[in-house]
Amino acid sequence: MSTTETTASGIGPVEGAPGYSVENPAPVIEAPRKRTKKTPKSTRGNFEMYGWLFMRLSGVVLVVLVLGHLLIQLVLDGGVSKVGFAFVAGRWASPWWQVWDLLMLWLAMLHGCNGLRTVINDYAERANTRLWLKALLYTATVWTILLGTLVIFTFDPNIR
Amino acid sequence: MATPVLDKEEAAGKPEPGFADSPYITVTFRVRRFNPEVSAEATWEDFQLEIDPKERVLDGLHKIKWDLDGTLTFRRSCAHGICGSDAMRINGKNRLACKTLIKDINPEKPITVEPIKGLTVLKDLVVDMDPFFQAYRDVMPFLVTKDTNEPTRERLQSAEDRARFDDTTKCILCAACTSSCPVFWNDGQYFGPAAIVNAHRFIFDSRDEAGEQRLEILNDKDGVWRCRTTFNCTDACPRGIEVTKAIAEVKRALITRRF
Numbered sequence: 001m002s003t004t005e006t007t008a009s010g011i012g013p014v015e016g017a018p019g020y021s022v023e024n025p026a027p028v029i030e031a032p033r034k035r036t037k038k039t040p041k042s043t044r045g046n047f048e049m050y051g052w053l054f055m056r057l058s059g060v061v062l063v064v065l066v067l068g069h070l071l072i073q074l075v076l077d078g079g080v081s082k083v084g085f086a087f088v089a090g091r092w093a094s095p096w097w098q099v100w101d102l103l104m105l106w107l108a109m110l111h112g113c114n115g116l117r118t119v120i121n122d123y124a125e126r127a128n129t130r131l132w133l134k135a136l137l138y139t140a141t142v143w144t145i146l147l148g149t150l151v152i153f154t155f156d157p158n159i160r
Numbered sequence: 161m162a163t164p165v166l167d168k169e170e171a172a173g174k175p176e177p178g179f180a181d182s183p184y185i186t187v188t189f190r191v192r193r194f195n196p197e198v199s200a201e202a203t204w205e206d207f208q209l210e211i212d213p214k215e216r217v218l219d220g221l222h223k224i225k226w227d228l229d230g231t232l233t234f235r236r237s238c239a240h241g242i243c244g245s246d247a248m249r250i251n252g253k254n255r256l257a258c259k260t261l262i263k264d265i266n267p268e269k270p271i272t273v274e275p276i277k278g279l280t281v282l283k284d285l286v287v288d289m290d291p292f293f294q295a296y297r298d299v300m301p302f303l304v305t306k307d308t309n310e311p312t313r314e315r316l317q318s319a320e321d322r323a324r325f326d327d328t329t330k331c332i333l334c335a336a337c338t339s340s341c342p343v344f345w346n347d348g349q350y351f352g353p354a355a356i357v358n359a360h361r362f363i364f365d366s367r368d369e370a371g372e373q374r375l376e377i378l379n380d381k382d383g384v385w386r387c388r389t390t391f392n393c394t395d396a397c398p399r400g401i402e403v404t405k406a407i408a409e410v411k412r413a414l415i416t417r418r419f
């Protein structure tokens with residue numbers, strides 16, 4: 001690799017990045033990950049299809065549940081100032097609102113979890129980053145669902 | 161000496177002919193350069209060109225390569241929008257250099273020209289297309305029939321059946337769509353819009369018998385379900401194919417065949 005050779009070919013050495021030549025080229029600019037013949041083939045069956053369907057179906061149900069929830073909590077009957085222990089206790093005395101909240105909890109958590117799983121798949125580059133972000137996500141999701149379900153079923157209005 | 165025509169022009173107070181009524185304007189091409197034999201860094205390089213605004217970006221690149229800097233490297237073959245080799249990122253959008261007129265992309269400002277994204281840059285505007293064509297090959301882009309004998313006559317098809325997949329027959333495999341897709345940018349594992357378009361072309365062809373097989377291939381975790389309906393592919397396609405719609409039709413076919 002002689003600099004005279006590269007200069008003779010009309011390509012001068014670039015300031016601050018010497019040493020690259022025809023014999024000693026720099027690494028090419030790689031795409032983050034590449035699809036090759038060796039890309040592992042999936043064995044996950046229809047999981048992604050059901051995931052995709054679930055996002056749309058749960059979304060439709062969530063429109064009713066979430067908007068209804070926001071309306072009741074924040075708009076109707078004096079707005080947010082009415083919300084307190086007594087208000088919550090009153091609503092959860094009825095199985096209707098128990099089921100409403102339970103369904104909303106499960107659907108929103110699973111919907112949000114699957115949505116964030118998609119985001120992690122789309123944006124995390126390294127396999128390890130993906131693994132840890134997803135582990136964190138699944139832990140938080142399972143924890144929140146279990147805790148919420150427990151509260152809805154064991155809520156005691158006569159506490160204290 | 162002066163011809164009547166010249167007299168008239170002088171009378172009208174026009175400046176000297178030959179320069180002022182020249183269609184040529186000065187345009188700056190800002191090209192993303194990368195040469196691994198010189199530097200590991202990619203850099204922007206500006207070129208000033210005299211060019212007719214009715215010419216195309218490809219003509220500008222030719223002027224640079226032929227008159228200013230012979231080291232500029234890019235792909236092109238047909239120069240008429242049919243071979244699909246000169247897809248590049250022009251002013252931030254994926255287009256064919258041979259179908260983009262200078263006047264249509266605001267020549268007042270520097271025109272940026274970069275390689276398409278999500279594929280390994282080899283030199284200047286040339287990228288490694290292998291992963292793109294690997295995804296294409298994976299969907300079996302050829303007619304598959306059960307009878308193994310050589311056909312003795314044409315495989316006939318009604319006009320309606322032919323119209324069903326007409327849109328996706330127009331693809332020239334330029335990769336403008338796949339390399340405009342944000343899912344593909346970070347995650348080169350996704351099949352990408354172009355592979356799905358070319359699977360669509362056979363899945364909905366009444367003469368083909370491997371539709372089920374192709375649907376199963378695209379049911380992969382890196383198949384159609386990774387599409388986020390961004391519509392970048394539809395915007396990018398130089399053939400005007402409704403790419404996102406084709407992807408949606410494949411999704412629907414996957415769901416309806418099961419329920």
Ligand code: HEM
Nearest residue numbers: 055056059060062063066108109111112115116118388389
């Ligand atoms: C109010 C009614 C809702 C509807 C109609 C709805 C609908 C959808 C749909 C269809 C998707 C899929 C998008 C895609 O595949 O490209 C999605 C994604 C997502 N949703 Fe919802 N959703 C709703 C509520 C919620 C709630 C309450 C949460 C949070 C708990 C949430 C969090 C997410 C997340 C994180 C994503 C992933 C974002 C993405 O893929 O770009 N959504 N939503």
Ligand code: SF4
Nearest residue numbers: 331332334335337397
């Ligand atoms: S669908 Fe359009 S943008 Fe995509 S490869 Fe084919 S011609 Fe190019």
Ligand code: FES
Nearest residue numbers: 239241243244258
């Ligand atoms: S050079 Fe063939 S499509 Fe542009």
